[in-house]
Amino acid sequence: MNIFTPQIRSGIRDLRRRLFGGTAGRQRRDFKVLFERFREVLELHNTAADRIADIGEKLSGEYIxxxxxxRQAYEELYRTFSAFLERFSVLTDNCYAELGSRLERIDHDVRQLINEDETPSDDLVVPLVDARMNRLRDVGGKMANLGELGSLPEITIPQGFVITTRSFDEFMSLNRLTDKIADLSVPGEIDPATLAALRSAVCSGALPPGVRDAVTGALAGMVDGTSHQLLAVRSSAVGEDGEYSFAGQFETVLNVPADAASLAEAYKTVIASLFSDRAFHYCKTIGCNPTGIRMAVGVIRMIDAAASGVAYSSDPGGTEGQMLINATWGLGTSVVEGQVDADSYRIARSPQAVMCERRIGAKETMVVPALHGGTTVMKTPDAIVNKAVLDDRALTTLATQALSIEGLFHRPQDIEWAIDRSGAITILQTRPLPLRPAAETGATGAAPAGLPVFQTFSGISVRRGAGAGTVFIAASPDDLDRFPKGGVLVSRHDSSHFIRVMPYASAILTDQGTPTSHMASLCREFRVPTLVNCGSATTVLRNGQEITVMIKEKEAQVYEGILRDLVDGGNNEAIEELYEFRKKKFLLRYILPLHLVDPFRDDFTPNGCSTLHDILRFIHEKMVMKLVSAAEQGLTDRTAVHLDLPVPAGIVAIDLGGGLSLPEHAKTATMDSVSSVPLRAVLAGMTHPGAWHTEVVALHAGDLLAGMMKLADITAPSASMPMTNLAVVSREYLNLSLKFGYHFTLLDCYCSPNRTNNHVYFRFSGGATDLTKRSRRVRLIESILTTFGFVCQIQGAVITARISNRDEDEMIAILNSIGRLLAYTRQLDAVLHNDESVERYTGNFLRGDYRL
Amino acid sequence: MNTPYRIMIIDDEKIVGDMAKLSLEQEGYEVETFLNAAPALERLQTLPFDVVVTDYKMKGIDGMEVLTTVKRLYPQIKVIMITAFANLDTAIEALRGDVHDFFPKPVKIKELKASIRKALNIPA
Incomplete structure (x- = not known):
């Protein structure tokens, strides 16, 4: 994108002639050259930012x-970045040379992800720290997720390695099992005896020598010889068709002695579980060909766990804004399988980790390592049966870590953790938690006006949301054969048999049941809105009745008939579950997140740039600073002056000529000394009575979290001290770079008596709130700017707008409005709680009502 | 719901079929995906489909050939073309072949769903 049209370019040339033509001194010419280069870099900056926003939008789940x-989008992005960096290096005499190597590093990682399909690895074993998403096909989803956590400095993952899918292929080939597995892919039921024979063949098979050697070598690197070590051997399957959780479908062998023979046995046990009746049934149900699954196996050091458990970074059925941590003594198996009355802690999803609810369970038994391998259940010592497993400190640490992990994967996570006897926390597994706030699945929680609720059931929600279809009351598993696609399943008890119809069910209601059952997990996985324990659904509802169900935290409201409006909600979550999609989308991790926000922090360096967005931000900041310092060093006959305004906008102005009327060597300028027409207009708007709010608008916890996922530290004091806002001006020209909190604005305009030269280019991005609210703010800005005649383009949470060819008076009025808009929207997104509020605040603004 | 419309997706990239299948199944359609056109056209001989969504550029039988074959043998089936190599010529060519709709990739899922609803005369 070229933000400067030929007309604008001609205007700039004209401006340049008038500003510098023939009479200016050398210093002024130097600054002119610098400013032109600055604008070239700025142009590339905007192109890069547009491309980043475009990729983010296209990979959001809303597009196929x-x-x-x-490939094309990334190539264009990379080319733009290369040019951007090259021009920037010239501008800054290459004093940030490390940026080049940062870009190459990011480029390497992205290309590995993009080309992953074409370059299968020959590695038989991969260290866990190298098991990343770009090696998903080698190491499987479970281990790739765990390995990715290694990139978070605050997280400890166990030492270990992965026996790759390549090893799996070699094992099957050596033991002549490859063809036998292929034979299973014929349609129809598989004879359980055939599967049993396969499992037996795997367990009696031999490890290929190459695999054996690689595993022995990796094991030797792990065993330090100082103590008797034990291993956990875990499945990490790579699905052929879809990336599902495979939760609990395959074996995990715990407490395996760290010697080659024991490990080989455990390895075979794990890969044999691929051919269990249960796993085959699961695969068929989710429409995935089980014979296409390849099994990588994680070998990780057992933690001598004093306590273990599960953390859901967002409470699946509970109150929004809370996370759920379950904990028990010893190993966590009993929590995962729901066999113990574990402690349960609900904690606010905020940096302070405020406790919302603490329930201490009676943990009568605990799972511990058995003496000769495996695990055993023992009675919990009386003194600790009813004792809280986690103290506040451990809870705060766990809660913080859970949010970091969620931030890394950009979605709520189901995390297994263990605490050793020294109190250190190790993360053992993380996987996406299939849930989404009701508001985003189409169920707004508000009863539609005028529609009578036919029935309200009280119960426990497993998954909130709305579903509509024909009631089907299942009395026995055999009934499920007649289940109509899209039906609402109603049953007396919950049952894992429901998996057969789960992909086709719109909603599930059960008279009895618990939210931690196997069925409940499946409901979350298949995104079926479900309420359990609702008492009388089977007696109140009739077979064949058409209903719409809205499931909230503790109840389900039932409406008669199919209400499409309630159900349709643009739910992209299913798309996000797709293996290919997740793999491709993961490359956004190297592009989109912004970690570098605050230029006053120590990590605001080239080496602190871990994404393309970081590089963009870093360069923009340094470009602005370069201009300011050039001005301060006397490269122009005006130094940079601070604007002394009635509002704390923190703007530094550099005058190219005629923009400021000041005595020589003045360090500050008041409004009265601003003679630049466009800057005067913008400042008049910005300081308009009531437009600039000084009070802090409270952010919701979710907003804060959304901000923290992208921002280094929302509470850093310097984030509120914008001293690098820059206005480069002449009498008729303004180039304004603004950062208010987390909003970045660029305004480039020319405002003269000659209307053909006049233009405004406006760009607005950023925001600490969640994406929904940021999008609302962007829509608000769009509707306001459209009213003024701007042509707007929105990409994600970024808006660009242009207007040109207007009379000077009209331009001044427009720029005044933009000044008001900039002041007004500083904190506005924090109050845009729903779509209706966009309309309201737009109307308020246009009427001159600036209250928040 | 008991007799859902049947949609066929033909695209040589698995991710396209996967994403389309998931999105359309959420709408209650029955969806089958194919990585190339030959088996897809064979399938049409055994099972009636209501809409065929096909990629334009594929190895072997390409999208235009799918369009002309489907229109010749099963004129009632609506064909939607999607392509990463969109230009005016391909669009005109497809329109002449009586394509129901034509989308450049990436395809906005909401628009594809709307196009299919329109093809099937389902009110929005």
């Missing part, structure tokens, strides 16, 4: 894309 798009 292919690899051709990803």
């Amino acid at each position: 894309f292919d690899i051709v798009y990803i």
Whole structure:
């Protein structure tokens, strides 16, 4: 994108002639050259920012894309960045040379992800720290997720390695099992005896020598010889068709002695579980060909766990804004399988980790390592049966870690953890938690006006949301054969048999049941709105009745008939579960997140740039600073002056000529000394009575979290001290770079008596709130700017707008409004709680009512 | 719901079929995906479909050939073309072949769903 049209370029040339033509001194010319280069870099900056926003939007789950798009879009992005960096290096005499190597590093990682399909690895074993998403096909989803956590400095993952899918292929080939597995892919039921024979063949098979050697070598690197070590051997399957959780479908062998023979046995046990009746049934149900699954196996050091448990970074059925941590003594198996009355802690999803609810369970038994391998259940010592497993400190640490992990994967996580006897926390597993706030699944929680609720059931929600369809009351598993697609399943008890119809069910209601059952997990996985323990659904509802169900935290409201409006909600979550999609989308991790926000922090360095967005931000900041310092060093006959305004906008102005009327060597300028027409207009708007709010608008916990996922530290004091806002001005020209909190604005405008030269380019991005609210703010800005005649383009949470060819008076009025808008929207997104509020605040603004 | 409309997706990239299948199944359609056109056209001989969504550029039988074959043998089936190589010529060519709709990739899922609803005369 070229933000400067030929007309604008001609205007700039004209401006340049008038400003510098023939009479200016050398210093002024130097600054002119610098400013032109600055604008070139700025142009590339905007192109890069547009491309980043475009990729983010296309990979949001709302579009069907292919690899051709990803390749092309990334190539364009990389080319833009290369040019951007090159120009920036010239501008800054290459004093940030490390940026080049940062870009190459990011480029390497992205290309590995993009080309992953074409370059299968020959590695038989991969260290856990290297098991990343770009090696998903080698190491499987479970281990790739765990390995990715290694990139978070605050998280400890166990030492270990992964026996890759390549090893799996070699094992099957050596033991002549490859063809036998292929034979299973014929349609129809598989004879359990055939599967049993396969499992037996795997367990009696031999490890290929190459695999054996690689595993022995990796094991030797792990065993330090100082103590008797034990291993956990875990499945990490790579699905052929879809990336599902495979939760609990395959074996995990715990407490395995760290010697090659024991490990080989455990390895075979794990890969044999691929051919269990249960796993085959699961695969068929989710429409995935089980014979296409390849099994990588994680070998990790057992933690001598004093306590273990599960943390859901967002409470699946509970109150929004809370996370759930379950904990028990010893190993965590009993929590995962729901066999113990574990402690349960509900904690606010905020940096302070405020406790919302603490329930201490009676943990009568605990799972511990058995003497000769495996695990055993023992009675919990009386003194600790009813004792809280986690103290406040451990809870705060766990809660913080859970949010970091969620931030890394950009979605709520189901995390297994263990605490050793020294109190150190190790993360053992993390996987996406299939849930989404009701508001985003189409169920707004508000009863539609005028529609009578036919029935309200009280119960426990497993998954909130709305579903509509024909009631089907299942009395026995055999009934499920007649289940109509899209039906609402109603049953007396919950049952894991429901998996057969789970992909087709719109909603599930059960008279009895618990939210931690196997069925409940499946409901979350298949995103079926479900309420359990609701008492009388089977007696109140009739077979064949058409209903719409809205499931909230503790109840389900039932409406008669199919209410499409309630159900349709643009739910992209299913798309996000797709293996290919997740893999491709993961490359956004190297592009989109912004970690570098605050230029006053120590990590605001080239080496602190871990994404393309970081590089963009870093360069923009340094460009602005370069201009300011050039001005301060006397490269122009005006130094940079601070604008002394009635509002704390923190703007530094550099005058190219005629923009400021000041005595020589003045360090500050008041409004009265601003003679730049466009800057005067913008400042008049910004300081308009009531437009600039000084009070802090409270952010919701979710907003804060959304901000923290992207921002280094929302509470850093310097984040509120914008001293690098820069206005480069002449009498008729303004180039304004603004950062208010987390909003970045660029305004480039020319305002003269000659209307053909006049233009405004406006760009607005950023925001600490969640994406929904940021999008609302962008929509608000769009509707306001459209009213003024701007042509707007929105990409994600970024808006660009243009207007040109207007009379000077009209331009001044427009720029005044933009000044008000900039002041007004500083904190506005924090109050845009729903779509209706966009309309309201737009109307208020246009009427001159600036109250928040 | 008991007799859902049947949609066929033909695209040589698995991710396209996967994403389309998931999105359309959420709408209650029955969806089958194919990585190339030959088996897809064979399938049409055994099972009636209501809409075929096909990629334009594929190895072997390409999208235009799918369009002309489907229109010749099963004129009642609506064909939607998607392509990463969109230009005016391909669009005109497809329109002449009586394509129901034509989308450049990436395809906005909401628009594809709307197009299919329109093809099937389902009110929005």
